[in-house]
Amino acid sequence: MKWRTHPSDVLPLWVAEMDVRLAPPVSEALHQAIDDGDTGYPAGTKFAEAISAFASRRWGWDGLAVERTAIVPDVMMGVVEILRLITDPGDAVVVNSPVYAPFYAFITHDSRRIVEAPLGQDLRIDLGTLEEAFKHVRSQGRNAAYLISNPHNPTGVVHSPEELAAVAALARNYGVRVVSDEIHAPLILPGATFTPYLSVPETENAFALTSASKAWNLAGLKAALAIAGPDAADDLHRMPEEVSHGPSHLGIIAQTAAFRDGEEWLDALLRGLDANRTLLGKMLAEHLPGVGYAAPEGTYLAWLDCSHLAPDSPGGPDGLGTVADLAGPAKIFLDKARVALSSGHVFGTGGAGHVRLNFATSQAILTEAVTRMGRAAVPIEQDSSARA
Known part of the structure; x- marks a missing residue:
C-alpha cells in the first residue's frame, strides 16, 4: 500500500511502514x-x-x-x-x-x-x-x-x-x-x-x-x-x-x-533510525528552515509545523490552496514536490498546518524527498514575503 497508493514518481513518506528487509x-x-x-x-x-x-x-x-x-x-x-x-x-x-x-x-x-x-x-x-x-x-x-x-x-x-x-x-x-x-x-x-x-x-x-x-x-x-x-x-x-x-x-x-x-536486528534498526533522525534535522535546516520541527524521542515519525509556508488567504500559488486549508501542506508537497506525507488535519485539533513524515527509509530517498520539498516551498515562501 505504501508504494502503490500514489503514482511511481511519488516518494511515499506517509503510512507508518518501514523500508527494511525482514529480520x-x-x-x-x-x-x-x-x-x-x-x-x-x-x-x-x-x-x-x-x-x-x-x-x-x-x-x-x-x-x-x-x-x-x-x-x-x-x-x-x-x-x-x-x-x-x-x-x-x-x-x-x-x-x-x-x-x-x-x-x-x-x-x-x-x-x-x-x-x-x-x-x-x-x-x-x-x-x-x-x-x-x-x-x-x-x-x-x-x-x-x-x-x-x-x-x-x-x-x-x-x-x-x-x-x-x-x-x-x-x-x-x-x-x-x-x-x-x-x-x-x-x-x-x-x-x-x-x-x-x-x-x-x-x-x-x-x-x-x-x-x-x-x-x-x-x-x-x-x-x-x-x-x-x-x-x-x-x-x-x-x-x-x-x-x-x-x-x-x-x-x-x-x-x-x-x-x-529479534533484538540484535532491532538495535541495528534503531541505530539507522537515529542516523536518519539526525539527517532529517540537517536537511530541514538547509532546505526548509522555517518549518517547525522537534526531533522525536521515539517512533520513526516526524511532526512538521508547516503553517508558515503560505499566508492565510484563499488561492495559494498555482491555485493549490494555502496551508490554512485542511490538507494544505500535504497537498502542496504531493502536487509540487511529488512527496506523499500524512496530512496533519486528520490527527485532530492542533494538526492543521502540519504534516507527519516517516523517515524510516533509505538516506538517499530521505535526502531527495526533503530536497524536493524545499524546492516546492521556495515559491510559497517568496509569495508570502511579497504579500507581507
Missing part, C-alpha cells in the same frame, strides 16, 4: 512454519511469554503476567474490544490531540464520543487540560476512558515516568479507565527511555496493548497482545472468545520470533 529470525520462523505445513490456528502462550521476557530485558519490567493477557487481531481492534468491556455506547473517550487518526474513526464508529485534551505547546501531555477533560466527562455521571498513545504518534514524544504517574493519579482520582497504545514501544531512540504504563503506580485497573508490527515491520502479519493490570483481569476475561480467532497464526509465529530473537 532474519522472523523470516526463518515463517519459512519453518511453511515447510512444516503449520498454517492452522494459534495455540498456547508463547507470544505473551516472549513479550513478557522482552519487557523484562528491555525495560526492566517484570509485571507483565501472561495470565492477564489476551491475543487480539491488532492493536486498534484490541482497543475497540477493551473499550466495549469498560464503557457503553455514548460514553466518552479522552484523547490527546493531535493524535493517531484511527483513534477518532474506531472510537466513533463504535458509538463512543471523543473528548479532546490537546497537547501543550511543547507537544507533551498538558496535565491541567487532561484534568479538566476528566472532570468534564465524569461530571456527566457516565463511564469514561482515556486512550493514551505511548510513545505518542504523531509527535514522537516518549512520556516520562513522572508524566505517566501523574496521569495515573488523575485517572484514579476521577474514576477514568486508561488504555495505553504501546505499539511503538520498542522504537525508542537514543536519549530516551520507554516506561510501560502498567509499570507505574496506580495503574492496577488499566490496560495496555502492544505488537511487533511497527518495530519489526510486520503490519501484514496480524497479531497483538492485550495486557490487563491486576484489577482489570476480570474485565479482560470477559472479552468474547471469538476475538482470539482474529490474529493470524503466522502473525503470532512471526511476532513471537521478533520479540524473542
Whole structure:
C-alpha cells in the first residue's frame, strides 16, 4: 500500500511502514512454519511469554503476567474490544490531540464520543487540560476512558515516568479507565527511555496493548497482545472468545520470533533510525528552515509545523490552496514536490498546518524527498514575503 497508493514518481513518506528487509529470525520462523505445513490456528502462550521476557530485558519490567493477557487481531481492534468491556455506547473517550487518526474513526464508529485534551505547546501531555477533560466527562455521571498513545504518534514524544504517574493519579482520582497504545514501544531512540504504563503506580485497573508490527515491520502479519493490570483481569476475561480467532497464526509465529530473537536486528534498526533522525534535522535546516520541527524521542515519525509556508488567504500559488486549508501542506508537497506525507488535519485539533513524515527509509530517498520539498516551498515562501 505504501508504494502503490500514489503514482511511481511519488516518494511515499506517509503510512507508518518501514523500508527494511525482514529480520532474519522472523523470516526463518515463517519459512519453518511453511515447510512444516503449520498454517492452522494459534495455540498456547508463547507470544505473551516472549513479550513478557522482552519487557523484562528491555525495560526492566517484570509485571507483565501472561495470565492477564489476551491475543487480539491488532492493536486498534484490541482497543475497540477493551473499550466495549469498560464503557457503553455514548460514553466518552479522552484523547490527546493531535493524535493517531484511527483513534477518532474506531472510537466513533463504535458509538463512543471523543473528548479532546490537546497537547501543550511543547507537544507533551498538558496535565491541567487532561484534568479538566476528566472532570468534564465524569461530571456527566457516565463511564469514561482515556486512550493514551505511548510513545505518542504523531509527535514522537516518549512520556516520562513522572508524566505517566501523574496521569495515573488523575485517572484514579476521577474514576477514568486508561488504555495505553504501546505499539511503538520498542522504537525508542537514543536519549530516551520507554516506561510501560502498567509499570507505574496506580495503574492496577488499566490496560495496555502492544505488537511487533511497527518495530519489526510486520503490519501484514496480524497479531497483538492485550495486557490487563491486576484489577482489570476480570474485565479482560470477559472479552468474547471469538476475538482470539482474529490474529493470524503466522502473525503470532512471526511476532513471537521478533520479540524473542529479534533484538540484535532491532538495535541495528534503531541505530539507522537515529542516523536518519539526525539527517532529517540537517536537511530541514538547509532546505526548509522555517518549518517547525522537534526531533522525536521515539517512533520513526516526524511532526512538521508547516503553517508558515503560505499566508492565510484563499488561492495559494498555482491555485493549490494555502496551508490554512485542511490538507494544505500535504497537498502542496504531493502536487509540487511529488512527496506523499500524512496530512496533519486528520490527527485532530492542533494538526492543521502540519504534516507527519516517516523517515524510516533509505538516506538517499530521505535526502531527495526533503530536497524536493524545499524546492516546492521556495515559491510559497517568496509569495508570502511579497504579500507581507
